[in-house]
Amino acid sequence: MTRTAALFFYYAFARHFPTQPVPGWRFGYWLRRHVVKKIFKRCGDDVLIKHAAYFGSGKNIEIGDRSQIGHGARIGHGAIIGNDVIMGPYIEIMTNAHAYDDPSRPINQQGKLPLKPVTIGNDVWLGTRVIVMPGVHIHDGAVIGACAVVTHDIPAYAIAVGIPAKVIRYRGDKS
Template identity: 45%
Template sequence: MRTIYLMLYYFIGRHMPASDRPYALGAKKIRYFLCKHLFSFIGQNVNIEHGAFFGSGENIEIGDNSGLGINCSVSGPLKIGRDVMMGPEVMIFTSNHEISDVNIPMIEQGDTPKKAVLIEDDVWIGARAIILPGVHIRKGAVVAAGAVVTKDVPSYAIVGGNPAKIIKYRKEA
């Protein structure tokens, strides 16, 4: 049955219009329904946008009021908390190419072991940000557009750049 849901998502749901278009005709609800059968956990009011790629969906958890942005590419193990906003074309990686043995061509070395990515509640990830394996983005953080996140991000930090560095911290009003 899982294979049928994957086929329906990748052949139909993924190509339906973005949810903010007046002609979307329930695309958000259809993608949500399909992903409910593919992800390990999906909360209430989750928005999977047009073009989102997530492999098989295994080991992916998304909390209430969160979503995957337009044309994003993510893989599990991935846990996204509640109220997380994600801009378009965000990439989240959980493994990389193995490159440790100089006597074997890199293409023949396979992949590194998967390292889970954890994104806590109330995080904003800007457009085209890249998050690398094993990164933990803590509560209330902001990842600037185009940032390459190679290390954990503290709570309420605003990070940007390549590699991402702390720009400043959010303050209480």
């Protein structure tokens, strides 16, 4: 199967198969993983791609072993996702944005800004509806709380919440 055929098959059929616990979920996970291996630049072992995930053409996306892309997630071109990453539903990983600096021209006529890939380290948990802005690096072991908007890099093992996401403590802290 060519990459183009895999993209067509994914968006026409595979992305619509159910996610756990709906009957048929095991087949849906298997099918999406098999198809995405033909689309992404790298797709590790035991990856889960949940129902309705969207990643455009999948260009230059990398995902590590035992990681998952959550239900309804949207992943931008060039995103790098490490091993053992958990994503809640409806995550947005943005790697580009519109230009808007020239007030004399409508925003829709200013084009896109250059691509800024997002890197997500190993053993990271992104809660439901997290938005990660272009160019951000979320380091290993970080936890991002539900509905946070990540506008800057998050250090290793940090727990960050809010809009914009702020570090409130670190994993393992007893306080």
